Amino acid sequence: MSPTIYTIMLSSLATGTIITMTSFHWLMAWIGLELNTLAIIPIISTLHHPRSTEAATKYFLTQAAASAMILFSSMINAWNTGTWDITQMSFLPSNTLLAVALALKLGLAPAHLWLPEVLQGSTLLTALIITTWQKLAPMSLIFLSANNLPPMILLTLGIISSVTGGWAGLNQTQTRKIMAFSSIAHLGWMASITSISPNIMIMNLMIYLIMTTALFSSLIFSKSKTIQDTTTTWTLSPTLTITTMLVLLSLGGLPPLTGFLPKWLILEELITQNMSPLALMMAMSALLSLFYYLRLTYTTALTLAPNTLQMKFKWRFKPTTPPALMAFSTLAVFLLPLTPLILS
Incomplete structure (x- = not known):
């Protein structure tokens, strides 16, 4: 084109x-x-x-x-x-x-x-x-x-999406399909909070957009279409390897990182509204998603490729990591301390 x-x-x-x-x-x-x-x-x-x-x-x-x-x-x-x-x-x-x-x-x-x-x-x-x-x-x-949207329908869609996004993503080897199920799971979290607090939904959407853009930028830069492709990321750029690992953990919602913020606020709001069983199911479904993010993290940062590379370090030919990627990665990892500012 x-x-x-x-x-x-x-x-x-x-x-x-x-x-x-x-x-x-x-x-x-x-x-x-x-x-x-x-x-x-x-x-x-x-x-x-x-x-x-x-x-x-x-x-x-x-x-x-x-x-x-x-x-x-x-x-x-x-x-x-x-x-x-x-x-x-x-x-x-x-x-x-x-x-x-x-x-x-x-x-x-x-x-x-x-x-x-x-x-x-x-x-x-x-x-x-x-x-x-x-x-x-x-x-x-x-x-x-x-x-005006029926709250029961939104809550039902939210719980089904978060469970489906976690469960179905476990069986995938293609990074695009993993990101698709990740998207379904995140949208489920947004749907579950919409009728209770639309402002938290908007905040969740913005953080999701930042994290997904950061991870996709990493995958595009390293040309990783399958889980096996991510094993050679370390030869491309040590910086990219570390940032990709942190962005993946942030998408999973681990506490020190940005991705924990929307999950924390949504679970807190659901419990405040006496929806503890729903909050428990959402938290359990987040563990399913976290499993395949951890698997991607493991292959990206902690393993070597099973084959012997003729040219060991590809970073000699691609020395610079794109500035936009670094900016999005920084936002996707370090926004949690701004929680009081966001809430105010």
């Missing part, structure tokens, strides 16, 4: 998200979602390979179905209440349909099966866009309609 066309597609992608995030009318929100979907289809299928074409088709069908459901729910609400305002969704059946549509749009379990397949069929850079930027528009709709 030529740089001009790629620039047009990326700008259309950004425009679609911004239209959705800034609109209060359901038709404008739907137009933004459709523009967003249509812009990313050529980006997914840039490889001109059957896998990427299949991924683009799956993505288009699921997103188009979810957008149609969102439009249908808003039409039912407008029919019954006479308003197209996003914040005035007061008709229960349309709210239920909207929650299901947004779950399909984001890839929340049990409507998650398209996400790992789409990521596996696209490049690492495209997978980064799908797991980060593409979550902004649906999450903004969830934030705007948080007061």
